[in-house]
Amino acid sequence: MPLVTTTEMFKKAYNGGYAIGAFNVNNMEIVQGITEAAKELEAPLILQVSKGARAYANHTYLMKLVEAAVIETGLPICLHLDHGDSFELCKSCIDGGFTSVMIDASSKPFAENIEITKKVVEYAHDHGVVVEAELGTLAGIEDEVQVSAEDSSYTHPEEVEEFVSKTGCDSLAIAIGTSHGAYKFKPGTKPQLRFDVLDEVVKRLPGFPIVLHGSSSVPQEFVEKINKFGGNMPGAIGVPEDQLRQAARSAVCKINIDSDLRLAMTATIREYFAEHPGDFDPRQYLKPARQAIKEMVAHKIVDVLGCDHKAF
Ligand SMILES: O=C(CO)COP(=O)(O)O
Ligand SMILES: O=C[C@H](O)COP(=O)(O)O
Ligand SMILES: [Zn+2]
Numbered sequence: 001m002p003l004v005t006t007t008e009m010f011k012k013a014y015n016g017g018y019a020i021g022a023f024n025v026n027n028m029e030i031v032q033g034i035t036e037a038a039k040e041l042e043a044p045l046i047l048q049v050s051k052g053a054r055a056y057a058n059h060t061y062l063m064k065l066v067e068a069a070v071i072e073t074g075l076p077i078c079l080h081l082d083h084g085d086s087f088e089l090c091k092s093c094i095d096g097g098f099t100s101v102m103i104d105a106s107s108k109p110f111a112e113n114i115e116i117t118k119k120v121v122e123y124a125h126d127h128g129v130v131v132e133a134e135l136g137t138l139a140g141i142e143d144e145v146q147v148s149a150e151d152s153s154y155t156h157p158e159e160v161e162e163f164v165s166k167t168g169c170d171s172l173a174i175a176i177g178t179s180h181g182a183y184k185f186k187p188g189t190k191p192q193l194r195f196d197v198l199d200e201v202v203k204r205l206p207g208f209p210i211v212l213h214g215s216s217s218v219p220q221e222f223v224e225k226i227n228k229f230g231g232n233m234p235g236a237i238g239v240p241e242d243q244l245r246q247a248a249r250s251a252v253c254k255i256n257i258d259s260d261l262r263l264a265m266t267a268t269i270r271e272y273f274a275e276h277p278g279d280f281d282p283r284q285y286l287k288p289a290r291q292a293i294k295e296m297v298a299h300k301i302v303d304v305l306g307c308d309h310k311a312f
């Protein structure tokens with residue numbers, strides 16, 4: 001099976017009340033850990049590549065790693081550009097074989113976001129590629145005061161119909177209180193996504209696939225291990241898994257996870273080095289790191305996203 005777009009995946013996920021995991025990939029072990037879990041569980045998969053990943057690993061290497069995963073797993077896999085910040089970057093990924101791109105012009109004024117997204121959609125659709133766009137800016141710890149004071153960073157539901165109809169985008173990332181990275185909520189506060197905003201969006205866009213960025217749950221077992229074996233990540237907090245489960249059952253069809261991969265890998269490697277100070281063969285510590293990614297992703301697929309056995 002060649003690389004696929006998200007069109008069929010999202011239709012099935014929307015109707016089936018589950019979500020597809022979109023995992024960021026940067027090297028071979030990450031690709032292998034994710035795809036081995038998905039293969040065993042027959043889960044559809046989105047592998048996504050950021051601008052930074054492309055700068056780190058090179059487009060061709062990532063492309064060929066993902067093509068290898070398609071051959072090895074036989075799964076429907078979508079290769080997606082995460083947070084494309086320009087038409088040129090999106091075009092380069094479309095021309096280079098990606099089946100989905102995100103144009104993230106959410107920091108631009110509404111009219112400009114529409115204009116650039118529309119341009120990407122026209123080019124992408126001409127080439128059989130689908131487009132994710134974004135409205136609203138993801139909350140960060142530093143934004144919290146501003147968000148609660150003015151409610152300005154969450155997606156404004158009254159904008160979504162005009163945005164989707166004018167741009168022709170295929171899915172929409174919205175801001176309902178998630179954020180990127182390992183420090184999503186202030187310690188001592190209760191993490192709570194704005195499901196009321198999501199509900200308002202869904203009312204206005206029935207049947208339309210919604211995307212959640214910043215959806216790592218920051219498992220405390222990894223944070224504790226990192227801190228125990230020489231790391232320093234105090235107060236790292238993610239999105240509670242029960243809220244991700246609730247999102248996955250709704251119109252949210254794509255849930256983005258990157259930080260949890262990084263945490264699984266780093267915790268495992270720190271522990272390995274602490275316990276095997278004399279080892280220096282990268283295969284020795286990358287093997288358990290890859291296995292930790294596999295186990296974490298399997299847990300997400302079965303217990304959070306609900307997309308196991310939905311590939312075919
Ligand atoms: O949204 C993401 C990638 O686009 C990843 O979010 P996390 O940092 O929560 O893993
Ligand atoms: O949304 C951000 C993703 O986690 C990708 O991060 P990155 O730009 O460091 O590759
Ligand atoms: Zn954004």
Ligand SMILES: [Zn+2]
Nearest residue numbers: 180213214256
């Ligand atoms: Zn993101």
